[in-house]
Amino acid sequence: MLKNYIKIAWRNLLKNKLSGFITIGGLAVGLTACTLILFYVAHERSYDSFHTDSDRIYTVEAQVNMGGDSIYMNSMNATVGKLTENASPAVSSSLRLKEEYKPVIITNASQPGTRFSEKDFSYADANFFDFFSFRLKKGNTATVLSKPYSLVLSEDMAKKYFGNQSPIGETLSVRKDSTYLFTVTGVMENTPSNSSLHPDFVASLSSMPTIKEFERDFDSEAFRLGSFPTYLKLNESADKSAVEKTMQELSIQGNAEASDVYSLSLLRDKHLNGRDASNTRYISIFPLIAVLILLLALVNYLSLSTARATLRSKEIGVRKVNGASRKSVALQFYVESTLYVIFAFLVSVALSVVLKPWFFSLLDIEIDASFFLNKNFLLILTGLLGFTVLATGFYPALVMSAFNPVENLRSSRTSKMGGERLRKVCTTVQFVIAIALLISGVIIHQQLDYVRGVDTGLNRSDVVMVTLQNTVGTNSTPFRNEIEKLSQVTSTAVAQYPIYKGYNMFFASSEQVPDATGLPIFSVDDDFFKTLGVTWETKPDDENFYSKSDPVIINEAAISKFKLGPNPIGESLLFGNSKREIVGVVKDFHFENLDAPINAVALFVNPKTKATTNILGKNGGCLFVRFQPDSNVPQLLSKMETIYTQYDSATPFEYQFLDDAFDAMFRSEERLSHVFNLFIILAMLIAGMGLFALATFSAQQRMKELGVRKVLGASVLQLTTLLSFDFLKLILLAILVASPLAWYFMHEWLQDFNYKTTIHWWVFAGAGVGAFVLAIFTVSFQAIKAALANPVESLRTE
Structure with a gap:
């Protein structure tokens, strides 16, 4: 019997090639997307679990309170x-x-x-x-x-x-x-x-x-940090x-x-729950995307399978008249559904293997190929297959096995089978998901553009940061001099660290705030302000301010943090036992992630020669090189590398553009944007395929009606409008449902950002127009084809 069911399923698939291709293809695409996301999520959630005693391995941490600030440290004595x-x-x-x-x-x-x-x-x-x-x-x-x-x-x-x-x-x-x-x-x-x-x-x-x-x-x-x-x-x-x-x-x-408060953190939770886990910021969003894409594929499959099944009502009637039980009919449809799902699943596995390198390069991650055969992941895939078989086979088997054989033999009467209403619901759900993803993707892209355009208080354009190790030694000064001689270079500056790549943390206090408070520190030279475009709020009166004993320059946020006067020039900050006089104030600038408000910062400024020798020569640091906007950048970098190898052949030439370092802070948002772009395309593709198949089915069902209307004088435009109108009403409903859902989730997502864009009304209008264009293009193709058909042929055929 099982062999017979498989034969029937295969024959039906060959008989309805277009419908079968769309049904299985849509499911395969959805399963591929779901498999890749599950692979990524399973990998991220499996961090450090390969250790035999992973449930008993902990890292020691300490919470340090300094001047009202809580600082978490993971390095102990x-x-x-x-x-x-x-x-x-x-x-x-x-x-x-x-x-x-x-x-x-x-x-x-x-x-x-x-x-x-x-x-x-x-x-x-x-x-x-x-x-x-x-x-x-x-x-x-x-x-x-x-x-x-x-x-x-x-x-x-x-x-x-x-x-x-x-x-x-x-x-x-x-x-x-x-x-x-x-x-x-x-x-x-x-x-x-x-x-x-x-x-x-x-x-x-x-x-x-x-x-x-x-x-x-x-x-x-001692027991301490x-x-x-x-x-x-x-x-x-x-x-x-x-x-x-x-x-x-x-x-x-x-x-x-x-x-200090000491605590233990489970090592295997460190990757997802650590305080620097921006790479997994959206680990909870990706499974949601996987569920939505899978739901799209399942709804598409369910809609098309019920449409195809209603055409077989007479077959079911004959089987029941000849003694087939409801159970055997249900089993037949379950076998057919299982066969199609397994076929789609195998196609999805093959696609996943082929697309895996590209998908993970899109996410900017590396995952061992062997993880694909990890037993836990294989169990997840088995569960996905089982769930898909149950979800796709249950409703068609239940509905079709309940058909009345007398009614089935008398007429197909699909309207009484519940299929039409179900297909309308399925089409609406598909486009709700697709439109919501489209709106979300546009807003994510807007947010990325917005934060990139935020005024950070620095001139990030046309600056390259060259990282130097202490191997440059006494060659630091001649190296810098040679770089400055290049015709494309306008200025250089020195700092202990590249911007957005770290800083020193000192504990400072003032007369108004006597408790030691954490304060980020940058050791720089006097050309730092000109080269990086840092704006002065109160410029030092003496241009040679760095010649004073232990001067310090602070930003506006530091004035508030240490409760200094509106013009703090001449006041002092105490760093341990070292007292430093404030000689200038710069406007606030971002030197770390934009997720938080601008932090207080202090700048220890050295004269150019001293900074080059002490920072670059002794400890290594960063040389900022500002070049002319119209420079031939590859040529400039090549010249800089040639000079570099003359003075330090022990280490490779490493550099990064300042604006690239700034963009790197939004890598997790970029990954999310890439994923959304990809799955918006998939969602639209699956929804469009489903709509195309349903339009084809609708046109076939109404062939005689169209023939009669055409004989009575209906135009091609009227017939096309007639066939398209029902589907366009569903798209309009989907827009009305998807818009508030997308607004709510995107509004909540934007709350995580210190700088956030405005959600504009035209995003929703644009997404709606896009969905309508897709629907009109998809439905009209079949509608026009049906309207142009010879009415004599339509009325002659049974």
């Missing part, structure tokens, strides 16, 4: 982990993991020409590979990091520095304040894409006390509160006046 482990029996083990905050220069000692600047260099305790589930390909987990100056490489780095040769026992030199030699003791698998930790180099933490830069990190044994991200593995997750209480007690033991 070197002893915090062991002190907690020794004091609490609930802690099974602890681990310190320190990442280099700046790139290091690594050289293959046996091949001096093999030199690279590396960013993912970390130091870890000897139990790193027992604590986490990173796998070693070569080496012993118990000993690879047991000795000072031991180093474990990832597979990619082992191949990069040693090719196909075994790196075990080989030496790599790491250049910092001096050059240090590390012996390779192991090779680990490349870290999975769903890991929040991505070290390519793991060095033994016991090396750090002998490295000059880190000597001060081991000065104190420090330089080491610290991880604890608990015996049971239920012990979390007890361990947090123990940490608080240890903090007070070290300092009775300590007010």
